[in-house]
Amino acid sequence: MNSRTTTFLKLAALAGVLAFPAFGSEFYAELIAKVLILAIFAMSLDLLVGFTGLVSFGHAAYFGIAAYAVALLTPKYDPASLWLALPASVLAAAVAAFLIGLFVLRTKGIYFIMVTLAFAQMAYYVFHDTPVGGGSDGIYLNFKPDAAIAGWAPFDLNEPHHLYYFVVGAMLFVYALLKLVLRSPFGRVLVGIRSNEHRMLSLGYATFRYKLAAFTLAGGLAGLAGFLYAVLFGFVTPEYLSWHKSGDVLLMVILGGMGNLVGAIAGAVALVGLQEIFTGLTKHWQLLMGLTIVAAVLFMPGGMAATPARILARINGGKTNE
Amino acid sequence: MSEVLLAAEGMTRRFGGLTANQNVNIALERGVLHALLGPNGAGKSTCINMLSGDLPPSEGTIRFKGEDITGLTAYQRSRIGIGRSYQRTNIFPKFTVLENCRLAAQSRKPRPWSLLTDALRMPDAVERARAAIAEAGLAGREERVAGTMSHGEQRQLEIAMVLATDAEVLLLDEPLAGMGSEESAQMVTLLNRLKTTRAILLVEHDMDAVFAVSDRITVMVNGQVLESGSPEQIRNSPDVQQAYLGHEAEHE
Numbered sequence: 001m002n003s004r005t006t007t008f009l010k011l012a013a014l015a016g017v018l019a020f021p022a023f024g025s026e027f028y029a030e031l032i033a034k035v036l037i038l039a040i041f042a043m044s045l046d047l048l049v050g051f052t053g054l055v056s057f058g059h060a061a062y063f064g065i066a067a068y069a070v071a072l073l074t075p076k077y078d079p080a081s082l083w084l085a086l087p088a089s090v091l092a093a094a095v096a097a098f099l100i101g102l103f104v105l106r107t108k109g110i111y112f113i114m115v116t117l118a119f120a121q122m123a124y125y126v127f128h129d130t131p132v133g134g135g136s137d138g139i140y141l142n143f144k145p146d147a148a149i150a151g152w153a154p155f156d157l158n159e160p161h162h163l164y165y166f167v168v169g170a171m172l173f174v175y176a177l178l179k180l181v182l183r184s185p186f187g188r189v190l191v192g193i194r195s196n197e198h199r200m201l202s203l204g205y206a207t208f209r210y211k212l213a214a215f216t217l218a219g220g221l222a223g224l225a226g227f228l229y230a231v232l233f234g235f236v237t238p239e240y241l242s243w244h245k246s247g248d249v250l251l252m253v254i255l256g257g258m259g260n261l262v263g264a265i266a267g268a269v270a271l272v273g274l275q276e277i278f279t280g281l282t283k284h285w286q287l288l289m290g291l292t293i294v295a296a297v298l299f300m301p302g303g304m305a306a307t308p309a310r311i312l313a314r315i316n317g318g319k320t321n322e
Numbered sequence: 323m324s325e326v327l328l329a330a331e332g333m334t335r336r337f338g339g340l341t342a343n344q345n346v347n348i349a350l351e352r353g354v355l356h357a358l359l360g361p362n363g364a365g366k367s368t369c370i371n372m373l374s375g376d377l378p379p380s381e382g383t384i385r386f387k388g389e390d391i392t393g394l395t396a397y398q399r400s401r402i403g404i405g406r407s408y409q410r411t412n413i414f415p416k417f418t419v420l421e422n423c424r425l426a427a428q429s430r431k432p433r434p435w436s437l438l439t440d441a442l443r444m445p446d447a448v449e450r451a452r453a454a455i456a457e458a459g460l461a462g463r464e465e466r467v468a469g470t471m472s473h474g475e476q477r478q479l480e481i482a483m484v485l486a487t488d489a490e491v492l493l494l495d496e497p498l499a500g501m502g503s504e505e506s507a508q509m510v511t512l513l514n515r516l517k518t519t520r521a522i523l524l525v526e527h528d529m530d531a532v533f534a535v536s537d538r539i540t541v542m543v544n545g546q547v548l549e550s551g552s553p554e555q556i557r558n559s560p561d562v563q564q565a566y567l568g569h570e571a572e573h574e
Contacts, residue, residue: 186434188441192425195414202374202412203487204400204429213434 010262017168021161030232033164035272036171037228042252042264043174044221049250050259051182052214053194054105057113057246058120059222061100064241066093066223067230068127071139079143082157086145089227090220096123097219101212120246128238138237141230157231167228171265174221178261181217190214194259255296257303266304325352326387327521328373328404328491333382335368342368344545346382350491350521355513357524357536359556361565365545366525367409367495373523374406374493375399386491400429405489407480409496409525415469419460419479422468423451426486451486457515458482459508474505481512492522498531510535533557541565 017036021029041063048054069089074080104115127133144157155162181187189210192200200207230236239245248271256267274292278285300307329349335342343365350356360366371377373384375396384392386402394402414422424442427450433439442448455464458478463471468479477497484492497513498506506528513535516522526532532539533553540550543565549556556562 180437183440183442184437185428185432185439185441185444186437188421188425188428189432189434192414192417195416196412199408199412199414199483200425201395201397202376202400202406202408203426203483204397205432206397210434 006262014172018165021164026160029160029164031272031276033167033232034229035268036167037225037232038249038252038272039265039268040171040174040228041222041225041249042256042268043178043261044218044225045249046253046256046258046261046264047178047181047190047214047218047221049253050257050264051187051194052190052211053197054211054215055113055250056104056116056215056218057243057250058100058116058118058123059218059249060241060243060245061120061123062093062097062219062222063226063229063245063249064127064236064238065096065123066090066226067236067240068133068139069093069223070145070227070230071141071236072133074141074143074145076142079146082145082147083149086224086227090223093223093226094216094220097222098212098216101215101219105208105211105215117243117246120241120243124238124241124243127241133236133238136238138235138239140235142234144231144234163232167232170224170228174224175261175265178221182261186210186213251293255293255303257305260303260305263303263305270304324354326350327352328523329385330369330373330379331383331385333369333372333379333384335365335372335377336380342545343372343379346542346545346547348373348523348540348547348550350523352490352521353518354537355517355522355524355535357526357532357539358542359526359532359539360542360548363544364542366542368545369542370406370493370495370523370525374404376406400487400489403488403490404493405484405487405491406493407484407495407497409499411473411476411480413468413476413479413483415467417468418464419455419466419468419471419482420448420451420464422479423454423482423486424448426483427451427454427488429487450488454482454486457485457512459512474501477501478505478509481509485516490520492516492520494522495525496527497524498526498528506531 017032020032045056045059048056066089069092070080070085073085073088100119104112104119107115128136133139147153147155147157155166157163157166189200189205193207193210197207226240229240252267252271253264255270256265257263274289278288282288326349331347333346334344346369358366358369368377372379375394375398379392383390386404391399414425424447427447428441428444431446452464455461458481460475460478460482463475468476471479477500481494481497498509501509510531513522513524524532524536536553538551539553539556541548541556541562548565549559549562
């Protein structure tokens with residue numbers, strides 16, 4: 001597919017998302033907002049898995065920590081200020097990622113996968129088994145953060161449409177930010193590390209610091225997703241940090257195609273879409289989901305991002321179309 | 323003339339009970355191509371790995387321009403001007419030739435915080451990369467994907483990447499391995515040109531090439547330096563003939 005077609009498809013999808021609240025139902029608007037938040041989450045993980053070569057199996061920890069941060073920062077009978085709660089939640093997730101990164105980034109391969117999982121499980125049990133965050137029941141977020149600056153509110157997150165567009169804006173922000181990062185000298189080094197870390201070291205790059213910076217940035221952006229998720233649904237539970245959640249986001253990245261930001265977004269759309277369809281069909285929807293994922297991995301190498309090019313190649317009888 | 327850039331004194335490395343390098347002394351001077359010879363298992367790779375920082379020595383001191391750098395890691399040594407190439411081709415196979423060298427050049431001015439910069443448009447890194455590519459004899463191949471080139475060209479790229487880092491000391495681990503005769507001749511010309519401004523350590527199996535380009539040869543056997551001197555001295559040394567050259571001759 002040439003770049004003009006892809007740009008057109010991206011803009012068409014964006015226009016559809018932007019126009020949806022004017023025509024569609026509130027239920028589906030919320031579903032789209034959920035997908036967009038998970039797309040942020042998936043893009044943040046793709047920075048690690050797809051671009052730096054770090055397969056983190058504990059990414060939900062940072063999502064959950066930020067979600068709990070906004071819940072804990074919100075007073076019982078008042079809303080918190082958005083301009084305080086948002087940066088504080090993202091920062092909490094980034095700091096957690098930085099500290100955990102200091103340890104886990106000393107390991108490689110399968111050990112890295114296990115150690116990231118272990119730290120995420122620790123974070124999970126902190127919220128599940130201690131009174132810090134309401135135990136296994138979680139906490140209700142009775143008031144969505146207040147966007148007022150000195151009495152003047154540019155928008156109100158209690159208005160579903162406002163919240164919807166806030167989420168759309170956040171997703172576009174994260175997409176643009178990661179595009180910039182990947183184009184910058186820093187991003188090129190990350191891709192070099194994925195390809196051949198040993199050579200990057202011998203070329204004079206302190207790869208540990210680069211990986212730590214990427215891990216912290218990815219944690220912060222996962223935190224942004226967690227913050228929005230908590231605000232959208234109005235409650236947090238320890239499940240936000242569970243390994244199922246870490247697995248789901250990893251599946252989104254794999255389904256969409258690793259190392260491709262649009263792929264990560266498509267993966268979020270696909271996974272949530274399939275969940276919606278399958279839960280409507282049967283109680284044993286997870287069986288269908290599992291089979292679909294196995295089929296996708298077997299028959300769609302490179303994920304959804306690589307599929308259009310493969311189909312075109314098939315149509316052109318094996319000749320590549322560029 | 324004799325400006326020592328990199329020197330090892332009493333460098334020793336043990337792996338459990340095995341002493342891979344014992345009390346090795348070696349000095350690399352600017353303008354001198356120093357070859358390291360020895361049969362398989364003599365400890366040449368261990369020696370080059372300790373000089374480049376890939377492997378910490380068990381004992382001994384390594385100095386760069388007189389300063390003790392024994393404790394520096396591989397990336398820190400690269401930053402001060404010690405570059406190395408690898409025996410087994412160690413490139414970024416999916417990147418273009420230009421991007422391989424551009425990444426190498428970018429390491430001199432990494433600017434990790436300038437997130438608004440387009441890395442592919444950083445003029446100094448791109449220019450330095452192109453110059454290194456041309457110097458290594460790969461001009462015109464800039465846009466080729468590195469992994470699709472011939473083995474010999476990948477060896478040239480390996481050298482180009484080291485050149486792009488502007489290293490003053492080049493540690494080259496068998497750059498001629500697997501090259502055809504024409505490519506070898508080109509590489510020998512390149513080495514002769516490079517050594518005028520740099521110090522070079524050449525680990526090499528190809529005897530003819532070694533005697534053709536080196537100014538000084540150190541022969542290692544069983545982890546120890548057997549003899550070190552001019553090519554003439556080494557050629558006529560009975561010890562070396564006994565331990566290495568004679569050994570080879572027996573096989574022929």
